[in-house]
Structure formats: C-alpha cells, structure tokens
Amino acid sequence: MRVFLLLFPPGRGRSMAPVLGTLAAAVWLLGCAGPALAPVNLAEAGWTVREAQVVWRPRRAAPELVGELLVATNSDGRQLIQFSKQTLPVVTAQVASNGWNLSSPLRHGRYGGRLPPTDRVPWFELAQWPPAPQLDSRWRLEMLTNAAWRLGNPRTGESVEGSTP
Numbered sequence: 001m002r003v004f005l006l007l008f009p010p011g012r013g014r015s016m017a018p019v020l021g022t023l024a025a026a027v028w029l030l031g032c033a034g035p036a037l038a039p040v041n042l043a044e045a046g047w048t049v050r051e052a053q054v055v056w057r058p059r060r061a062a063p064e065l066v067g068e069l070l071v072a073t074n075s076d077g078r079q080l081i082q083f084s085k086q087t088l089p090v091v092t093a094q095v096a097s098n099g100w101n102l103s104s105p106l107r108h109g110r111y112g113g114r115l116p117p118t119d120r121v122p123w124f125e126l127a128q129w130p131p132a133p134q135l136d137s138r139w140r141l142e143m144l145t146n147a148a149w150r151l152g153n154p155r156t157g158e159s160v161e162g163s164t165p
Contacts, residue, residue, distance in 0.1 A: 034112015035099035046075040050129050052162045056083060056090075056122075060157025065090070069162060071129055079127045083160075093123035100124065122151050122160045130164040 042049055054069040067085040079095040091104045100117035103110040117124040125133045131151045133139040142150045144161075152159035 034101050034110070035096075035114075037094050037096045037099065037101050037112075040072065040078070040080045040094065042072055042080070044074075048073050050165070052165055054083070054160050054162035056161075057157065057159045069126065069160075071126055073127060079124075081123045081126050083123070091121075091123060093117070093121070095124065095127065122153070122158060125151055126160065131160075 049070065049072045051071075052069050054067065056065045056067065057063075058065070065085060067083050067090060068087075070080070070082045070084065072080040077095070077097060079093075081093040082089055083091040090106065091102070094101045095115070095117055097115075099112055099114050101110055101112035102118075102121060102123065119125070119134075119137050119139065122139060125131050125137065125139050130149055131141055133141055133151065138153055138155065139151050140154060142152065144150060145163075147165075148161070148163040150159055150161040
C-alpha cells in the first residue's frame with residue numbers, strides 16, 4: 001500500500017476511492033481468468049476419452065440443451081470436460097497441475113483458479129465416469145436406471161442427464 005500511495009498520492013481534496021475501486025476491479029478481473037493452462041492434445045499417450053449424449057439444463061426455468069459430452073482424463077491428473085452442440089463447444093472445463101479453467105462462448109470469458117476446481121458448476125463433477133460427486137458437494141447424483149444418471153443441483157435446478165455407455 002505504501003508503494004501505491006507513493007505512486008498515486010492523494011491530492012488536496014482528492015479521494016482515493018476512485019483509484020482504489022479501479023485497482024480492486026483490475027485485481028478481480030485478472031483473478032477470474034485463473035492460470036493459463038496448456039492446450040490439450042488428446043492424441044498424446046495417457047489420455048482416456050469417453051463420450052456420451054447428455055441433456056443439460058442450465059437452471060430450473062431454462063430449456064434443455066441436448067449435446068455431446070466429452071470427458072478426457074490423463075494418467076498425470078489432467079482433465080478435459082467439454083459439452084458441445086453440433087461440434088461447437090458450448091462449455092469447456094480443464095484441470096491441470098497448476099489450476100482449473102472454465103470457458104464458454106455464451107459467457108464471454110474464461111474463469112479459473114487454483115486447485116481444487118470449483119463445485120459451482122457440474123462439469124468438474126463429470127470428470128469421474130460415471131459421475132460420483134463428493135459427499136460435501138452441492139451436486140446430487142440420481143441413478144435413473146443401470147446406466148442412466150442425473151447430476152443436479154437442488155437449489156438452482158441446474159442438471160446434466162446422461163447414460164454411461
């Protein structure tokens with residue numbers, strides 16, 4: 001803070017609020033992007049790839065979106081989870097040793113952070129196949145049949161429904 005005040009000293013009658021507000025916004029925006037993760041090459045050795053048709057409902061009142069779910073896990077711990085509609089990625093979630101990222105053209109941005117990944121979205125819960133959310137997670141897994149399942153958030157109504165091939 002001392003360095004900041006040396007660089008931007010408050011003048012007579014000037015408030016520090018606008019400067020501090022701008023600084024806080026910049027830190028918040030930079031923090032949302034998370035660490036830069038290396039691009040994933042699924043042709044590399046060590047990747048296990050699973051694909052399934054799923055139905056995603058982003059929130060209780062939203063329409064259902066039918067699409068393809070790709071779940072790729074690497075023996076070194078990296079993960080890639082992608083929900084696509086007609087080969088266009090709608091949501092891409094990625095985990096690496098230095099953090100996690102979540103991006104979507106619908107949300108105009110990329111979000112991320114340190115490990116463990118957030119449990120605010122269902123995509124990281126789907127890295128296990130079939131899904132098996134942790135007991136303290138906000139997500140609930142319902143087995144519909146031997147292979148069909150629904151992962152849902154009772155509070156928001158968001159859900160992903162699919163079947164294990």
